[in-house]
Amino acid sequence: ISSLESQLEQQEKEATDTIAQWEARCSTLEGSGEDVTHQLQERTESLNAEIESLEKQLAQKATETTDAIAKWEVRCEELQNSLREMSIKEEEWNSLHETLRCDIGEKDTVIEEITKELVESRDQSEAVVKQWQERSDQLEASINELEEALSEQQLSANEAIAQWEARCTTLNEKIEVLEAQIP
Numbered sequence: 001i002s003s004l005e006s007q008l009e010q011q012e013k014e015a016t017d018t019i020a021q022w023e024a025r026c027s028t029l030e031g032s033g034e035d036v037t038h039q040l041q042e043r044t045e046s047l048n049a050e051i052e053s054l055e056k057q058l059a060q061k062a063t064e065t066t067d068a069i070a071k072w073e074v075r076c077e078e079l080q081n082s083l084r085e086m087s088i089k090e091e092e093w094n095s096l097h098e099t100l101r102c103d104i105g106e107k108d109t110v111i112e113e114i115t116k117e118l119v120e121s122r123d124q125s126e127a128v129v130k131q132w133q134e135r136s137d138q139l140e141a142s143i144n145e146l147e148e149a150l151s152e153q154q155l156s157a158n159e160a161i162a163q164w165e166a167r168c169t170t171l172n173e174k175i176e177v178l179e180a181q182i183p
Contacts, residue, residue: 022181023182025178044161047160055150058150061139061143065143071132079128079129083121083122086122090118
């Protein structure tokens with residue numbers, strides 16, 4: 001009987017030790033789960049802040065693009081008006097040319113100067129329009145790049161969240177299994 005009692009005491013002591021070990025493991029797992037959860041929450045907040053920053057940058061670039069396009073349109077309108085005025089001046093010069101037909105040498109010189117001025121004005125106008133168009137193309141390319149970067153970051157954030165959720169689910173399942181094993 002005393003050997004049976006000592007065996008029972010031994011088994012009771014082993015059971016108590018085993019329970020203490022399981023409780024320590026559960027406590028460790030709970031602490032690790034909380035740390036992982038906290039880290040993932042911080043990462044998610046960081047990614048959300050990055051996304052918000054990129055969205056603000058994208059909005060700013062869109063505003064800059066809209067402003068640049070508006071300025072380009074105003075400048076184009078000014079250039080068109082200038083070309084109209086030059087056409088009127090050209091007509092006036094042609095009329096003057098008819099009037100001054102008697103002096104052919106002066107007439108040719110005046111026509112050449114006017115033609116040069118018109119050609120230079122036209123070339124300058126075309127150059128300015130081309131510059132605005134190139135700038136507009138650059139801004140559109142920048143917007144496209146920012147949109148792509150934003151999409152990539154959103155995908156990356158979604159993947160991180162999915163991994164975090166999967167890890168939390170796995171840890172919760174392990175905790176449930178361990179709790180079920182504790183008598």
